[in-house]
Amino acid sequence: MNYDKENIFAKILRGEIPCEKVYEDEYVLSFRDINPQAKMHVLIIPKDQYIDIADFLQNADSQYQSCFWQSVNKIIDHLNLRSKGFQMKAHKGKDGGQEVFHFHLHLLSNN
Numbered sequence: 001m002n003y004d005k006e007n008i009f010a011k012i013l014r015g016e017i018p019c020e021k022v023y024e025d026e027y028v029l030s031f032r033d034i035n036p037q038a039k040m041h042v043l044i045i046p047k048d049q050y051i052d053i054a055d056f057l058q059n060a061d062s063q064y065q066s067c068f069w070q071s072v073n074k075i076i077d078h079l080n081l082r083s084k085g086f087q088m089k090a091h092k093g094k095d096g097g098q099e100v101f102h103f104h105l106h107l108l109s110n111n
């Protein structure tokens with residue numbers, strides 16, 4: 001499977017579709033899920049093009065992976081979640097529940 005540049009998150013990254021942004025830096029964009037499954041439900045996506053988490057872990061270089069996770073760590077503080085409970089998950093593949101084929105983390109909290 002090749003990365004589809006017309007997927008909805010690619011369009012959000014290019015500014016062609018709006019999003020409710022919560023955080024952005026050089027490496028990631030984070031925005032509210034349009035169909036929240038918890039009191040707080042945000043998505044975190046890398047700015048570079050990876051289809052899913054397995055593609056990211058296999059093909060992103062270690063420096064980019066490190067920067068990505070550092071940004072995730074910043075988002076935990078940005079959303080004041082460090083001392084609270086939350087869920088973080090990634091769907092991989094259609095049979096893993098993935099609908100949008102640009103790697104994203106779901107970050108959910110009811111706190």
Ligand code: AMP
Nearest residue numbers: 008019032033034035091097098099100
């Ligand atoms: P997944 O099933 O892991 O691929 O999750 C895709 C997520 O993207 C779902 O939770 C959708 O509600 C969410 N989503 C789809 N389109 C948008 C959008 N335009 N803005 C924000 N979230 C979206």
